[in-house]
Amino acid sequence: MSKTSKLFQSILILAAVSMLLAACGQPAATPQATSAGTQATAPVATNPPAPVTTDTPAPLSGGVLTIGIGSEPNTLDPGAAVYVQEQFVLISLFDSLLSVAPDASLHPGLALSWQPNTDYTEFTFKLRQDVKFHDGTPFNAAAVKASFDHIVSPDVLESGGKTLLDDHKYLETAVIDDYDVTVKFGASYPTFLSDAGRQWLSISSPTALALYGKDYGRHPVGTGPFKFVKWDAQSQIVLERNPDYNWAPEYASHQGPAYLDQVVFRILPEAATRLTAFQSNELQVVSDPPALDTISMSDSGQAVVATFPNPGIPAIMMINTDKEPTNDINVRKAMILAVNQDELAKTVFKSLGMPAYSVLSPTTWSYDEQAASLYHYNLDQANQLLDQAGWVLNSNGIRVKNGKTLTIDYITSPVWEESFNELLAGYLAKAGFDVKMRSMDDAGIASEAAAGNYSMLYMYWTRADPSPLNILFLSSNINGGSAYTRFKNDQLDQVLTDGNTQTNMDLREQDYVTAQRIIMENALVLPLFTVNNVYMMTASIKNFTFDLEGYPWVYDIWMTK
């Protein structure tokens, strides 16, 4: 199976939500994450962020770039998309109303200018007049309306975009004239402008939407720098340059059509297979390569490595506070203390890994140092806590209390890094936990998660803003939502709710700092490691950069011969 990695790609980032960057337009809101955006050097994420653009000769046009990816998208309809691997492809096919630069600043996209009303329920956009879709359909206000209406239509069962629109009570898109349009919501939506820059809300050809109907996800038609050519199931997705492309964001390193003739996404679920394909020159870029090989190949100069440390919620275990034995806070504390995050990250990801100690990663806005310093690996202390809680070691090295064993029911997915799973189980076993792993796919995990049949559940969430905490910890999300710790606390609910609507940034930050402390003090999560996007590429790949959320910005890439 894979390294760091499949994590990033295949796990459902439920991420359906709001507030990409509540602090949109405030550069301070996205600290280190942005500078790392152009880091394409040695494997260590903390290496000097030397942008590669300067020392290279004039960009060359042409060539086929083959990228090895681990997971296949379910759809290429942006309105129906949820997963990371979908947005990875969509970014090259589609444009959005706005463009969000790697530093989180907003720039014109398909809209030249925009104007929200005072309570952030209506947004008026002035559209570009020189854009046409890959199928020749002109881009105009009707296309915007068709795209947004499509997202909320029954054709789309559930998606990231649908959640965004539904949560803010999308009313309608009013066409003022051909190139002026107003999007209306029933609820205040202060982060709509930055959300409107994401792949989920990008604009589709109304002709194609009508033509393909439910099948549109297999025949995407956008305005992006690349056109869709074909999709061979389980094998590859092929895109080709859009020669008419002349509306790149102003922060892009060039204008006009993309450099590459073609982009091929090869779907290779096994990390080892992606590596071999890279070594035999079948791939020029590998997403989530196996850590060991990546480091050795980078050290020997056979490959260039680019990493993107994701802000947001790092890889954590959400501990079920509603089920024995993890309903006992001492058991949960013991779990955190028993795991050596530092060693875990180094063992599994080598120098590519970074341990996590809190519910937010350090690159996230409002990250609180104090919450992250509550627990330090200490097996003795873990054992002590368990002893005090009445869990007695039996002859097999497993703790027992009142005839019940200290069992941790851990559902894993076959796509996850197995050695991290087993390593985690190994640490817990040292403290006398009996970890029972069950391997299931996403759908299986989903139904068990909904039913509360787990002791801990794996989670990570990439966002520059701490807002995913709301989805994962608001007690109103326990049933039917993703509050998998099933923890009820009025103060936590209150600060999270306030943090979601507060417009005063200082107060908002204070809300999220409090939230982090409550979460860690109650030992609701077992932090594991920061999630990094890792890409390995040949030296012929130039100008490889990341967008705000760590998706490779293929438009600007070019290749030496």
Add this chain to the structure above:
Amino acid sequence: MTTYLLRRLLTSILVLFGVSVLVFSIIHLVPGDVVTAILGRQKVSAQQEAQLRQQLGLNDPIPVQYWRYLSKALHGDLGESIRNYVPVSQAITEQLPSTIALAISALILALGIGFVLGLAAAIKHGTWFDTLAMSLSVSGLSIPTFWLGLLLILLFSVNLKWFPSISTGSSFSALVLPALTLGLPETSVVARMVRASMLDVLGKEYITAARAKGVRESMVILKHALRNALIPVVTFVGLQTAYLLGGSTIVETIFARQGIGRLAVQAISNRDYPMVQGVVLVVAVIYVLINTITDITYTMLNPTIRLK
């Protein structure tokens, strides 16, 4: 002959009927609620859930559902993937050629090498060569496909870098390692079979008679023995389709090769039941058809069977 043919065809149709019932049942044998399993983590309103239930036709009585499944399947409609909404029949049509290319290359390899090995061992019966060939063949039979694949990757892709470790399409270099992996155990079976049946035939009276008449040994082998020894090998080809189609699941997984075997494995881990049903049904139907054809061919080649 006609009666035999009709009976044989009737049996096959009955079996196919049973296969369809069994495959149809998969979705109903799943413990728990299949709709919950499909929807998974997506939070869906009760209304949408009911809609999906309706869409899958789960509200109808089971016989009605079966009838609908069967009549659709007979028209080539195997439903839609619940993961990416691709028609199952389309996915299978896309993946099948790759599996067939693999299976045929493996078969050619097995027949070619196995035949020569078995024949030589039979002619040199009792010599060191015979012992060596048979030792090789029992080893070939004992080596797990998935291990063989890994060893071949280790040797030819990682160390020697002769062939790619991922395999796409039907080009020679892409097929070599997968075909070797899939075909080696078969080679052993062919070698053993050819040897056994040659030895059997060589001991027959008419061979002794031919030798007594002074026919040259090479002629004895080529003209008399070989032809008769071939009959069981012909049957073997048909029977091994099952193995080849089944073995493709593992070989395709190791070499990340497109094909219905890998499609099946992924569909299982994705709980994509319509896809699982479709692949299993198609493979079983292919298998039954090939078996029927083999049986009939065999009967025609060997008329004594008909008397039974």
Add this chain to the structure above:
Amino acid sequence: MTAEPIAPVQPRIRIDSPGMRVLRRSFRNRSFQVGFVILVILILACVAAPLITHADPDAIDPSNTLLQPSQIHPMGTDGIGRDVLARFLYGGRLSLWVGLVAIAIGGLIGTTFGMISGYFGGWLDAFISWITDILLAFPDILLALAIIAILGPGIVNAMVAVGIAFIPSFMRLTRSNVLAVREMSYVEASRALGGSHLEIIFTHILPNVMRTLLVLITLGIGSAILAGAALNFLGLGAQPPTPEWGAMLNAGQKYIRQGWWLTVFPGLGIFFTILAINLIGDAVSDAVAGTVVMPKTK
């Protein structure tokens, strides 16, 4: 109810059963001896695992990952520092156990139905044969996969799946043997003397059927171990961190460049087990009929 009145028809059945005769004859065969020795060594090593190594197969040691085979770790360590020898030995237990349990499931059910089918004939026979034909319409690994699709992944489910996949071969062989034996004069005689069905089946038919079943059982165990390991290799059987040879190979694949020992040793374990069983099976089958009987292999 005694068997004695019938005994004269086939004397000394208990003293020298056909099965024993076959075994004794195979014992003289060279390949049987080789296979037997290999198998005994492997089984003893796995059973006596705690005596051979003190390492805990699940104990992690992150500071000693991917160590080459050495004195301390004769088969090296894996990606999280676990001792591969310990995992090999404990994993072997599970691999062998899967084969045995699966063949017991397939053998018991298959033989029972084959017996009923062959002995009673009529519509029951037609029905059971039809079911068998249906099961035979699926390549056995695919049948096992379909069963896993229904039951979900897991080691017990893998045993059941492989076991079910073996039912048809046992059923068919038993049935054809029963058909042959049923018409024998001593069976007819026993029936004439008023022997019950059960008595006839157990005293006359079963011992005769066992003779040919022996071949299928021996070779079948090999195939079952292989099939079980295959399911584990595909990640549908034993769940980590439980060691099992197939699962170990799967995990070893990603370290194929860093640690050849992770791919080589578990594979050798499976290989030698199957080789030994095939050698024994060949010898038994020679002893039974002098012909090569090959059940489906993977």
